[in-house]
Every structure is written in structure tokens, then in C-alpha cells.
Amino acid sequence: MTIFPSAHERTITIAILSFCFGLSFGVAVLGTGITANDVVPALFTLIAAFVGAWVAFALEAKSRKYERREIQLESANKLLFALSERLSSLRVFQHDFIDPVREKTSRMFEMQPFALYRDPQSKLDAQSVAFLFQSKYKPLLLGLNAVNDMFNSAVDAIRVRSDIHLNTIQPLLEQAGFVLGQGITSEQIHQAVGDRNYHVLRTSTDILIDQVDNFILGGDELRKDLIAAFSEVFSEREVFGFELLDKPVSILKIFSEGPRGEAKKDSSSQ
Structure with missing residues (x-):
């Protein structure tokens, strides 16, 4: 001892x-x-x-207190940055993939798959801000775990639906003679893919939309609460404050434009 x-x-x-x-x-x-x-x-x-x-x-004692405060402030800002990465990535996905087809009855077919989604490298770890246990903001730690679970569920839903769309539905449509870009009705798709695959795609699409929407709502509330808490524990000037973008930069626009924002030309036309 x-x-x-x-x-x-x-x-x-x-x-x-x-x-x-x-x-x-x-x-x-x-x-x-x-x-x-x-x-x-x-x-x-x-x-x-x-x-x-x-x-x-x-x-x-003063020196040790200052060092401890700096470590805690760095942990708080890293946590906020990790949350901002997750909110931004799924807000862009919502904007690009969900919102354009949200109100359509054919959204289960029209929503594009997104197999390239990658998790942020940062970690949304409640233990990194365990000092909140000593404050009135300790309930936020439970909120952090809940939001992290919501994010993981949303990402899983994106990957599951993308896999179904790419590796099950599209091959069956090709076998039935349909080609990409061809007009096709819901009844034709239902007949081509079968009853089971039809309902699996519809269910996975509904789950994806719910999971992404729930994470963005819960994550945004947590964002506000964490920024307010850290601004009181430290100061507003020191804390990484960020906003949830209402109109984020589109992934699809980035992929479809050249380095200067010009539309990419079809290689066949050159």
C-alpha cells in the first residue's frame, strides 16, 4: 500500500x-x-x-488539478467529435437515401442500397467522461450508451437491407428479365422475387428508416445536453459545439461530380 x-x-x-x-x-x-x-x-x-x-x-495541488482538468476537457471534446461524426454520417444518409423516397409506397424498391458505409474511427465511449459521475449530469452517461446502441442498430439495418437488395432482389429481377432503369411495378417485383423476399425487403426498409430516424432524434438531443453540460463544467468557449446540419453535403452529389463540382462525363461520349 x-x-x-x-x-x-x-x-x-x-x-x-x-x-x-x-x-x-x-x-x-x-x-x-x-x-x-x-x-x-x-x-x-x-x-x-x-x-x-x-x-x-x-x-x-494546483498543477495536478489543472492537468486533470485538461485531460477531462480533451476527453469531452473527443466524445463530442465522435458524436458529430456519427450524426453527420447518418444525417447525410437520411438526406440522400431516405428523404427522397420517404413518402412513396414504392420506397422499398426505390431506396438505393449503400454497401460502402464505413464506421467512424472514433469511439463514443461513456467511460472517457466518467468524471460526469461526480456531477449532476451523470444520467447523460446512460444516454450515451443508449445512443451508441441506436447508432450501431442503424448501421446494422443499413448493411442488412443493402445485402438483401444487392444479393437477393437484384439477381432475381435480372433472372426475370428486368434491366436496370427499366420501369417496373410493385406487382411485377412481387411476382419476380416471391412473397418471402418481397416482405423481407419491405420489413428491412421500414426498420432501416425507423432506426436511422430514431438515432438522429436521440443523438441530437444528446448533443444539446452534452454541450450544455460540458459548457458548465468547463466553459462554452473551450467546448466543441456543433450543430446538426439541416441540408448536409450529398454523398451522391460528390460521387456524381468532378473535382470542381462539374458533372462527370460519360467515358463512352469521349
């Missing part, structure tokens, strides 16, 4: 004990005939040592 957490605390403890011992010794010797003039210089030396040790301890 470590008695003294640091060398400074060990030095301060020794100084305090020395001071107490010296003071007791001074009181004792005064009773033996030794004059106060003999004891006062030594007593002042002990007091000076004690004050010096106390100042050193205060400075060390």
Missing part, C-alpha cells in the same frame, strides 16, 4: 511532523532554564520550513 501518493506529499508530511516535534521540544526546553532567545531562531527556521512545504504542496 502506498502511504504517500507523491514525493511532495511525503516532504510536506515530514515537514509538519518536524515542526510539531520542534515546537514540542521548544516548549520543553523553556522549562529547563534555556532562554527564549536561544529557542526563537530555531523556531523561526522550523516555521519557515513549514511554510515553504505548505506553499510547495499548494502549487503541486
Whole structure:
């Protein structure tokens, strides 16, 4: 077991004990005939040592408190950045893939698959801001875990539906003689892919939309709560504040345009 957490605390403890011992010794010797003039210089030396040790301890404590605060602030901003990555990526997906077909009865067919989705490299880890346990904002840690689960569920839904669309529905439509871009009715698709695949695609599409919408709603509420909490724990100026974009940059637009925003030309026309 470590008695003294640091060398400074060990030095301060020794100084305090020395001071107490010296003071007791001074009181004792005064009773033996030794004059106060003999004891006062030594007593002042002990007091000076004690004050010096106390100042050193205060400075060390202040330094450690500052370092701890900087580490916590960095963790808070990293967490907010991780949340912003997740909100931005799924908000773009919602804008590009869900919103254009949201109200259509044929959305289960018209929504494009997106097999290229990649998880952000950052981590949405509640343990990284465990210092919130010591504040009134500790319920946010449970919210963090819930939102992280919602994000993972939304991503799983995107991948599952994309796999069904690409590897089950499209091959069956090709076998039935339909080609990409050809007009096709819901009844024709139902007949071509079969009842089971038809309902699996419809269900997976509905689940995907619900999961993405739920994450964006829950994640945005958490964004507001975390920024408010960290702004109070630290300061608003130091905290990474961000907004959920209403009209994000389209993935499909980036893929369909050249480096200067010009439409890519078909190689066959060159």
C-alpha cells in the first residue's frame, strides 16, 4: 500500500511532523532554564520550513488539478467529435437515401442500397467522461450508451437491407428479365422475387428508416445536453459545439461530380 501518493506529499508530511516535534521540544526546553532567545531562531527556521512545504504542496495541488482538468476537457471534446461524426454520417444518409423516397409506397424498391458505409474511427465511449459521475449530469452517461446502441442498430439495418437488395432482389429481377432503369411495378417485383423476399425487403426498409430516424432524434438531443453540460463544467468557449446540419453535403452529389463540382462525363461520349 502506498502511504504517500507523491514525493511532495511525503516532504510536506515530514515537514509538519518536524515542526510539531520542534515546537514540542521548544516548549520543553523553556522549562529547563534555556532562554527564549536561544529557542526563537530555531523556531523561526522550523516555521519557515513549514511554510515553504505548505506553499510547495499548494502549487503541486494546483498543477495536478489543472492537468486533470485538461485531460477531462480533451476527453469531452473527443466524445463530442465522435458524436458529430456519427450524426453527420447518418444525417447525410437520411438526406440522400431516405428523404427522397420517404413518402412513396414504392420506397422499398426505390431506396438505393449503400454497401460502402464505413464506421467512424472514433469511439463514443461513456467511460472517457466518467468524471460526469461526480456531477449532476451523470444520467447523460446512460444516454450515451443508449445512443451508441441506436447508432450501431442503424448501421446494422443499413448493411442488412443493402445485402438483401444487392444479393437477393437484384439477381432475381435480372433472372426475370428486368434491366436496370427499366420501369417496373410493385406487382411485377412481387411476382419476380416471391412473397418471402418481397416482405423481407419491405420489413428491412421500414426498420432501416425507423432506426436511422430514431438515432438522429436521440443523438441530437444528446448533443444539446452534452454541450450544455460540458459548457458548465468547463466553459462554452473551450467546448466543441456543433450543430446538426439541416441540408448536409450529398454523398451522391460528390460521387456524381468532378473535382470542381462539374458533372462527370460519360467515358463512352469521349
